[in-house]
Amino acid sequence: MQTIRLTRWSEFVDHADAMEGWAFRGHVSAQWPLVPSLTRRLQQFSPDPRLWPLREARAMRVFRRKAHIYLQDRSALGDDLRSLALMQHHGAATRLLDFTKSPFVAAFFALESATRDVAVFALNTPALWNRAPDFDPSLTRSQIDPRVPGNFDRYFAGNTLPLLWFGEPSEMDSRLVAQSGLFVVPGVLDLPLDDILDGYGGSEGLLTKFVLPLEMRHDAMRALYRMNVTYATLFPDLDGLARSVSYELESIWERLVEDYERAHPAPPGT
Template sequence: MKVLTPSRWSEFVAQTDALQGWAFRGHVDASWPLVPSLTRRLQLFSPDPRIWPLREGRAMRVFRRKAHIHLQDRSALDDDLRCLALMQHHGAATRLLDFTKSPFVAAFFALESASSDVAVFALNTPALWHRAPDFNTTLTRSRIDPRLPGNFERYFLGNKLPLLWYGEPSEMDSRLIAQSGLFVIPGLLDQPLDVILDNYGGSQDLLVKFVLPLSMRDEAMRALYRMNVTYATLFPDLDGLARSVSYELEAIWERLVEDYERAQPANPPNSS
């Protein structure tokens, strides 16, 4: 995995502009490994990887048995990828890794709540479109497509194959559309994505990690705000609007202070 360390926002913009067609993911801590939320959950509470497939399969069955109560159309539950996307959307730990086609969206998620250096990962999806892992060159993206019935259980749920698939579910929700989102699905939960990609060989860079210093945050967040990349646009609902207010507290505070000071009388009356 190549690691780049731009020092200014404009440098990051130029570097990612050269990665046309790639997918991006932001991490609020540059030290975090590139693993899904399900991995972190299982490592904490189920340290034996041998039973991870059983636990993941049970979680999906439980969700399917009960989620229909809250759905007007339960057809999403019959499609493995749509079911996982629905689980992820509502806060469940899954093996899906959220990526976006926009480096700016990824940078926003990395920087918005940052208190240390952050990371934006870039995945070379054009190079992976027709690629298969070296250990089995028949396992192309189209063959392992989890949107096809039975493929999620066949290639992913067993947690045995060091491969990945990326793409979108057959039907996308409003948040996924607003974020230009897609999913990356690893075949192994106990290895980070960069290690899994080592199985694909070749001379091309398949994964690039941009480490963005905390000192870049103010400049970057102002630029993203002007681009209308905010929680309000990325989560087009009341939750997103409410979360977007957090940045309003810092983004316009200096101007508010200036307006307040100008509004004060030159010689305030004696309060005594």
């Protein structure tokens, strides 16, 4: 994995423009490893990796048995990837890693609540499209596609194959559409994504990590606001609108300051 530390927002924009077709993911800490939420949860509460496939299978089974109560359309529960996407959408820990086709959406998620240096990971999906891991050249993206019935159990659920798949479910929800989102699905949970990619060989770089310093946040968030990249647009519901107000609290535009000063002039002699 190549790591590039940036100093200005314009540098990120220039790099992003050169990465046509790549996928991106933002982290609010540059120190976080590139692992899914399920890995972090299992490492904390189930330290024996031999039990992880059983734990994941049970979580999916429990969700599928009960989620139908809240769904008008239950068809997603018969599809492994759509079930995982539904779980992820509503806050469950899953093996899915959220990525986006937009570098600016990824930067927003990294920077919006940042209190330290952040990271945006860029995955070279064009180079990976027909690539397979070195240990088995037959395991291409199309071969292991978890949208195909039986493939999730065959290639992912056993937690033994260091490979990955990327793409969208057969049907996407409104948030995934709004965020230009896609998922990366790792075949093992106990390795970060960069270690899995080391097994894919080839001369092209497959993963780049951009470190964005906290000092960049002001310029970046202002640029993203002008691009209409906000919680209100990325989460097109009342929750997203309410979360978007947080940035309005910190953004004091120059004209607003001038209007306020005209309406509330300082007392003479101050």
